[in-house]
Amino acid sequence: MPRIAFYTFGILREPYGHPQVQGFFDRIDSVFEQAKNSEGFIALDDGTWGEYVWPRFYVKEKHAGAPATLSLWRDIESVCAFAYKNLHGEALKLREEWAVKPEWPTYVAWWVEDDIFRQGKKQAGVLNICMIMVHLRLHSISKNLLMLWEILKIWTENF
Numbered sequence: 508m509p510r511i512a513f514y515t516f517g518i519l520r521e522p523y524g525h526p527q528v529q530g531f532f533d534r535i536d537s538v539f540e541q542a543k544n545s546e547g548f549i550a551l552d553d554g555t556w557g558e559y560v561w562p563r564f565y566v567k568e569k570h571a572g573a574p575a576t577l578s579l580w581r582d583i584e585s586v587c588a589f590a591y592k593n594l595h596g597e598a599l600k601l602r603e604e605w606a607v608k609p610e611w612p613t614y615v616a617w618w619v620e621d622d623i624f625r626q627g628k629k630q631a632g633v634l635n636i637c638m639i640m641v642h643l644r645l646h647s648i649s650k651n652l653l654m655l656w657e658i659l660k661i662w663t664e665n666f
Contacts, residue, residue, distance in 0.1 A: 509618045510549060511580045516562055517606040522571040531574075531598070531605040538594050542578065547585020552577040564611045573644060583616060 521527045542548055549600045556577060565573040589595060 511583050511586060511616055512577065513580055513586050513614065513616045513617045514565075514575065514577045515614045516573065516575040516611075517602070518565055518570045519574065519605060525571070528571070529637045530601060534594060534598050538598060541594050542589055545560065545585065545589040546587065547581035549579040549581060551579075564609075570607075578585040579599065586616065609617055624643070 519528050519531070523532060539551060542551065559575075561567075561573050561575070589601065
């Protein structure tokens with residue numbers, strides 16, 4: 508049964524340990540725990556779903572840090588119910604304190620088969636997600652939405 512893979516990405520204003528971003532780090536464990544207990548949640552990448560690659564918007568020598576997540580959900584409604592309520596919803600309201608203003612998409616969602624990551628397949632892995640984010644940034648999002656849809660459809664059919 509198809510599921511929603513959901514990738515988020517941001518660039519921090521300051522490095523781990525700096526008082527300006529401490530609130531972000533203080534919430535991570537609680538937010539992840541809440542995600543895991545949310546209706547529709549299936550899995551969170553624990554580092555075993557493939558090699559991690561940052562989108563090109565993150566420059567290690569320039570930026571403080573770049574938190575990202577990759578998770579698997581039953582449907583987009585489940586993602587939204589988690590993202591905009593409770594602890595994560597509160598954190599979203601504070602994101603401008605912690606993260607630089609993005610000039611790129613901050614998330615990407617696409618359909619996958621529900622066992623895609625657990626089987627060790629690297630379908631639409633983080634590298635491909637990063638490529639999608641770059642494409643969306645370099646081109647008009649609305650102009651290329653159909654093209655993105657076709658790319659995602661091809662990836663999910665071929666992997």
